[in-house]
Amino acid sequence: EVQLLASGGGLVQPGGSLRLSCAASGFTFSNYAMSWVRQAPGKGLEWVSTLTGSGANTYYADSVKGRFTISRDNSKSTLYLQMNSLRAEDTAVYYCASTHFPGSFFEYWGQGTLVTVSS
Amino acid sequence: QSALTQPASVSGSPGQSMTISCTGTSSDVGGYNYVSWYQQYPGKAPKLMIYDVTKRPSGVSNRFSGSKSGNTASLTISGLQAEDEAVYYCGSYRGSSTFVVFGGGTKLTVL
Numbered sequence: 134e135v136q137l138l139a140s141g142g143g144l145v146q147p148g149g150s151l152r153l154s155c156a157a158s159g160f161t162f163s164n165y166a167m168s169w170v171r172q173a174p175g176k177g178l179e180w181v182s183t184l185t186g187s188g189a190n191t192y193y194a195d196s197v198k199g200r201f202t203i204s205r206d207n208s209k210s211t212l213y214l215q216m217n218s219l220r221a222e223d224t225a226v227y228y229c230a231s232t233h234f235p236g237s238f239f240e241y242w243g244q245g246t247l248v249t250v251s252s
Numbered sequence: 253q254s255a256l257t258q259p260a261s262v263s264g265s266p267g268q269s270m271t272i273s274c275t276g277t278s279s280d281v282g283g284y285n286y287v288s289w290y291q292q293y294p295g296k297a298p299k300l301m302i303y304d305v306t307k308r309p310s311g312v313s314n315r316f317s318g319s320k321s322g323n324t325a326s327l328t329i330s331g332l333q334a335e336d337e338a339v340y341y342c343g344s345y346r347g348s349s350t351f352v353v354f355g356g357g358t359k360l361t362v363l
Contacts, residue, residue: 168352170298177254178290178298178341180352192351228297236304237345237352238288242297 135159137243139229144249149219155212155229155243162210163187166232168239169203169214171225171248179225182214183232197223219250255353256281256342263361264332272358274325274342280353282323286345289318289327291338292357298341302327329360337362 141153155167168183182203183192191203202215212229226247230239257275264270274281274289281287287305290298300309302318305325315330325344329336342355 177357178343178354180343180354183351192348194351233303235345236286236288238286238300238303238343239290239298240300240303240309242299244297 135231135241137229137231137241139227139243139246142227142246142248144251145219146252147220147250149250150215150217151219151248153214153216153227153229153246153248155214157210157212157229157231160231160241162205163207166234167203167205167212168230168232169212169227170230170239170242171223171227172245173222173225176225181227183237184212185234216248219248221250224248224250254356255346256344256355258340258342258355258358260356261359261361263363265363266332266334268332269328269330270332270360272327272329272340272342272360274327274344274355276323276325276344276353278323280344280346281320281325284345285320287318287320287325288343289316290341290343292341293338301340332362334362336360 136158138156169181184203200218204213226245228245229243231241289302292298305320339357341357
């Protein structure tokens with residue numbers, strides 16, 4: 134059974150940093166691109182970032198480019214999102230999801246972790 | 253404002269068919285056969301229902317089907333059931349820089 138377990142969310146002040154993790158199991162992690170998708174409270178889905186299976190290629194939404202860094206450790210089947218210079222508008226539930234190319238769809242989703250940026 | 257346009261809400265009675273539209277541009281929906289649909293219950297993670305416009309993942313009911321015409325994609329749910337009441341999001345590839353864009357979501361109410 135595929136499982137994606139996201140963690141690391143919490144309350145952080147504007148300008149602060151946070152690192153999210155997503156532990157994967159039930160599939161060959163290194164064979165899949167992985168993404169982060171977020172959802173602000175009461176709002177829709179917003180794609181944040183994608184990383185290919187090898188880690189060689191990264192993609193970022195303009196809203197987070199230069200502030201967020203996606204990475205992975207295939208030996209630990211874990212995906213990360215380093216978030217710096219956080220803003221109030223980054224407040225959201227962050228989901229990790231397995232990602233298929235070239236269709237760019239998200240097949241398996243984690244349960245999400247809530248990030249709240251507030252003073 | 254979301255990149256793709258969906259109706260905010262739709263409603264139907266059990267047994268009826270319902271179609272949810274998703275309108276984009278030639279840079280996303282109209283330019284690629286890479287439209288996907290997700291179902292989300294309150295407080296839960298989204299679930300993939302349709303990918304590559306018309307394909308259904310294993311385990312998804314064949315009451316769900318997808319199509320596309322020009323810049324508009326559609327999700328059709330036949331034989332509506334109470335369990336179909338959820339929010340549905342469309343997504344589309346938009347090239348290597350923007351990657352993926354989503355619609356604002358459509359709340360389906362089964363009367």
